[in-house]
Amino acid sequence: MPTVTTSMISELREKTGAGLLDVKKALDEAQGNPEEAITILRKKLGSKIDKLASRATKEGLVHSYIHVGGKVGVLVEINCETDFVAKTDDFKAFCQDVCLQIAAASPSYVRREEVPEADLAKERDIAAAQMAGKPPAAVQKIVEGKLEKYYSQVCLLEQPFVKNPDKMIKDILSENVGKLGENMVIRRFTRYQLGA
Template sequence: MSAITASMVNELRQRTGLGLMDCKKALVESGGDQEAAIDHLKKNGAIKAAKKAGREASEGTVASYIHMGGKVGVMLELNCESDFVAKNEDFQNLARDIAMHIAAAAPVAVSREDVPADLIAKEREVAEAQAEGKPAQAIEKIVEGKVNKFLSTVTLLDQPYVKNTDQTVGELLTESIQRIGENIKVRRFARFAIGE
């Protein structure tokens, strides 16, 4: 195992935005391998973020984003636990980035639970019609697969994040919870587009 140097810890800190001790511990546990350390931190961060997800997020900000010369606009309420974090530049930038994502990707709901039942029913009908003629035991799997695919494209938390399509907006929030240290939730949004 190679010695863990301050520059290695600093590089990992720059890449992840996490504290020095977390970065050093991850490097020690991964034998100095930066990529393995990042994987370790992601796994740990997801656990820490999950613990924070149960805490109440009653502070926050309302962010707006206007795009395409005033043709598309978004208002977003992003919540956190404290007024201190709500005023933090990192949190404010996160809110603007999510509002920009909403302008570009046009989700219909924050999460799967928020998608209107009639919209899901319509999608299920379309999927059943498309699966017609297939073996009976396969139809249900085909329909469920198509409905799940539909939900992943219309719910904000399941959509690939427009600035980094390797992660979903939900994963972006989990990463932000880990970095900022408080529970963060998208409470609601409204997207306006001329002619829609």
């Protein structure tokens, strides 16, 4: 039976908007299969899951941040469902935290689905070449581990939060979705660095 990881739980929470315990139980019951877990959640929680995940996020903010000294600047678009939530201090604080993360950790993409297949193939080739001579089963596991590490470097949602490295940005996003009661999406960002 595959181990249910915190990243699996976070991803499923982000997709469904379901509570932490509900997601963990569903993943355990589905033996780590996310599609099956979604089906289980839909059966248990009914239309609540469908409604939250499908709710449009057309409001929000474009937030800016200039790092001390003016050498790094960030623009990020974070969407939510209502203008009311977009104006709250909690939402603005989350936007600021995301900007700080981008300034400090310099991600290239918001989510892993945005990473070009050519980049992933290159990373797989590099990792496999480093493992030359090892058994194929071990090489496959090591390559997958190195890809996960790569995602945590280049994908904003996969990065450890600079203010609390025990949590990833997607965990902070899920917490804010729960706290504010609305679907939220980090849509896109641009990071400017002087001379880069």
